[in-house]
């Protein structure tokens with residue numbers, strides 16, 4: 001078998017490390033991320049075609065900052081340092097890095113000095129790049145030449161062609177760097193010489209192989225929500241291990257209207273997949289655990305823990321189940337505060353919301369490194385129908401995080417009915433494939449209204465709709481006013497307990513997509 005081409009990303013704690021990996025994969029080159037604490041011997045043994053050092057929050061000239069063996073730069077393997085990685089390369093090889101008088105942050109014009117640099121092939125001589133640094137390279141290391149600069153920064157990039165070493169102060173992986181993808185392409189394809197023969201089908205094949213090796217003839221339980229991620233995970237697992245797999249779908253009473261039956265229709269015995277499928281109706285159990293709880297993180301943790309307890313009980317019934325599979329994807333990991341140095345935004349039930357003790361030998365998450373759109377590609381690769389692959393995401397904690405404050409059966413009914421109307425009207429207007437994610441939420445606010453000459457004192461529904469590529473950032477969608485108006489009027493007329501409807505205009509950041 002032909003050996004797969006690999007580029008290694010060495011993680012120094014930057015915020016955009018997964019984006020680096022993703023951009024490399026977009027160049028059809030396989031890529032894996034390793035911590036800067038990984039041994040050089042281990043890196044060498046993987047025989048990478050290139051190595052990328054990421055950004056990071058530290059200053060390389062301080063004593064305890066992350067560093068690496070200098071031998072890395074002497075292997076003859078092309079190395080590209082980004083931001084902290086660039087500074088570290090200069091610092092270790094005899095250049096100088098210092099604190100700048102002013103920090104450079106955001107979109108910045110970079111002027112290319114060496115237009116025939118391989119990194120800048122096809123890039124305009126003046127190009128907008130994303131900067132995010134306090135420190136700067138005040139002197140390049142011997143053997144390096146400066147290849148670009150900005151108004152405030154004398155060295156925006158440098159290279160030592162003879163040694164195959166490249167340093168970039170800005171962040172080519174961020175889409176705000178207009179020609180960044182081109183630069184990374186130039187590095188992996190032209191400088192590292194990768195042929196670019198990696199495709200999503202290789203990802204699928206590799207995962208199937210890895211799962212078979214790990215699981216052997218053991219039994220596996222897959223947490224299946226019917227959403228995009230776990231459906232892709234379930235089909236992948238089923239291809240890998242067939243009958244050893246049982247899928248468990250939990251109806252926690254926080255699903256959208258009719259969703260339980262819809263999921264059962266697709267994955268149950270009547271559907272097209274040959275899966276061992278179990279539906280657990282756990283409504284009462286969730287409502288009683290959530291009674292009186294209002295704090296968002298507390299709600300998330302309770303829902304997350306109950307999921308696991310249900311899975312454990314089902315596993316006991318099957319007997320001797322060692323593995324639990326979840327459809328965790330990369331944004332779940334980052335937001336739960338586990339993506340390197342990044343802060344906790346909210347504990348996704350399947351990551352940061354997991355209880356301390358879990359009764360499975362191992363949790364398998366085959367999609368953990370992928371972004372949503374990459375998961376969709378894998379789904380299509382697996383032959384999953386488009387209407388499933390392009391479903392809008394629905395969070396595991398469900399309506400639990402779309403009902404602000406305490407969850408009750410009556411509030412669930414209100415938000416389910418309002419949401420169903422909203423979805424119906426969006427579909428009628430032909431907008432359902434256009435908008436990334438849209439839903440109704442129940443604010444915990446009641447206000448005074450007048451209906452049929454009577455005073456009302458009822459809840460306000462918030463409508464949300466966002467467009468996004470990777471769900472890490474998002475903008476509110478521009479829905480035609482007539483559509484919003486129709487939704488408002490139907491909700492007020494058809495859903496008892498609501499007398500006001502609002503549209504949430506907030507982008508992410510500063511908002512998040514869900515309300516809790």
Ligand SMILES: Nc1ncnc2c1ncn2[C@@H]1O[C@H](COP(=O)(O)OP(=O)(O)OP(=O)(O)O)[C@@H](O)[C@H]1O
Pocket residue numbers: 222223224225226227228229230231248249250251252325326327328332350391392393394395396397
């Ligand atoms: N009701 C549920 N029953 C069983 N497992 C669930 C349920 N809800 C969520 N999960 C598990 O938690 C994981 C994360 O949920 P999440 O909503 O992010 O993914 P998804 O439902 O698979 O896809 P999507 O993001 O498209 O909704 C799922 O992949 C699945 O493994």
Ligand SMILES: O=c1[nH]c(=O)c2[nH+]cn([C@@H]3O[C@H](COP(=O)(O)O)[C@@H](O)[C@H]3O)c2[nH]1
Pocket residue numbers: 300335346347348349350393394395396397437471508511512513514515
């Ligand atoms: O399975 C999930 N478990 C969770 O705990 C969770 N929280 C948010 N989401 C989904 O993630 C995306 C980003 O949402 P936020 O901007 O609200 O963090 C959006 O698509 C959200 O629907 C979740 N999915």
Ligand SMILES: NC(=O)CC[C@H](N)C(=O)O
Pocket residue numbers: 014054055056057058059082083084085132133134135136
């Ligand atoms: N984004 C980065 O990698 C920053 C590197 C370094 N901490 C600086 O401020 O210059």
Ligand SMILES: [Mg+2]
Pocket residue numbers: 225227228393394395396
């Ligand atoms: Mg979901």
